[in-house]
Amino acid sequence: MAATIGIVGSGAVGRALAAHVVASGRNVVLCNSRSPATLESAVDDLGPRASALETSAVAAADLVVLAIPWHVVVPLLEQLPPWHGRTLIDATAPASHLRLPQPHDLGGLTSSELVQASAAGARVVKAFCTLPASVLALPPANAAGRRVMFLSGDDAEARAVVSVLIDDIGYAPVDLGSLAAGSALQQPGGPLAGLDLRRAD
Template identity: 50%
Template sequence: MKIGTLGAGTVAQAIARHAVAHGHQVVLSNSRGPASLAALTEDLGPLARAGTPAEAAAAELVVLAVGWPQVPDAVAGLPPFDGRIVVDATNQFASPPLNAKIADLGELTGSEYVASLLPGARVVKAFNTLYGQYIAADPRHEAGRQVLFLAGDDADAKHTVADLTAGFGFAPVDLGGLREGGRLMQLGGPLSGLHVLKQD
């Protein structure tokens, strides 16, 4: 699979490392341009390259992993997604995480808001409940596999993300749609920051 990232911080890098380790191609992008990612892509190896956000967004599966205030700019002007999958790994911090102020979206969940900015995309919420170090680490432990919660309104898209992340070693758990499942996963929800293992 060809995977693109919008953002190249801790979460995007962790997902990219899992992806290349399992034979997937990765195109990483950020707001500073491909040249700023040269050292990172060299470290990731020949399956990774840097690109523009438009090039990353053209991949079969796109990971959105930027700070919440940067979401609108990160997705502005991208070509239509035409049914491609976007994994939304964001959390709606209206201010830096140390202050932990949550953006007020009214009735919308964070991923419903993200989906509204990405016409044609099949959005799957995933990775946002885990701290970066738990995403980066080997998800397989003696006691079981790291649970990865996910939610989305398209069943096929969720199956694709579940199969991909299970291949990485995670134990994906489908929580339903972006409204119900997303509310459980987003900041302030009962699953935010919850790190559990599933025994096989």
């Protein structure tokens, strides 16, 4: 398991996940569209396990979470260096219902398949995208059980790594299998979008 998690995007989703990652004892590196200096206060809030770097350095981590607006996903991925088998967790959502600009017609692909096609050599796992950021920011576990976190991807080893991360930060992982099938379930309009379940342990 990677000791340092890179989170590309430090908005509502990125910061919520960063808080759980540092609470689990791992280090986190963050970036935004501007500069590391603009994340000084967010890093202070997260404590000594957090730091801010340029996007290219954050994306070089062994395990990277993508938490940026959908309309900048493909342009950003296309300018990053090859992934060489590293795992990319796709937490993004193609929020077309918000009438945001769309970089591409998805052409029958799920959004995560488009992410996979745009991130050469990455092992893409879709996760952390079905719950609102306000819920992601809450503690993942309470007396009623651990909140369920779905994941999907085509590489079994990468899915296992992400399952361990999900488990370690306090959620109950539910592996949906392939990227195409699992992502269609998770993305906006899919039956798992917004579904907030708990598993009693």
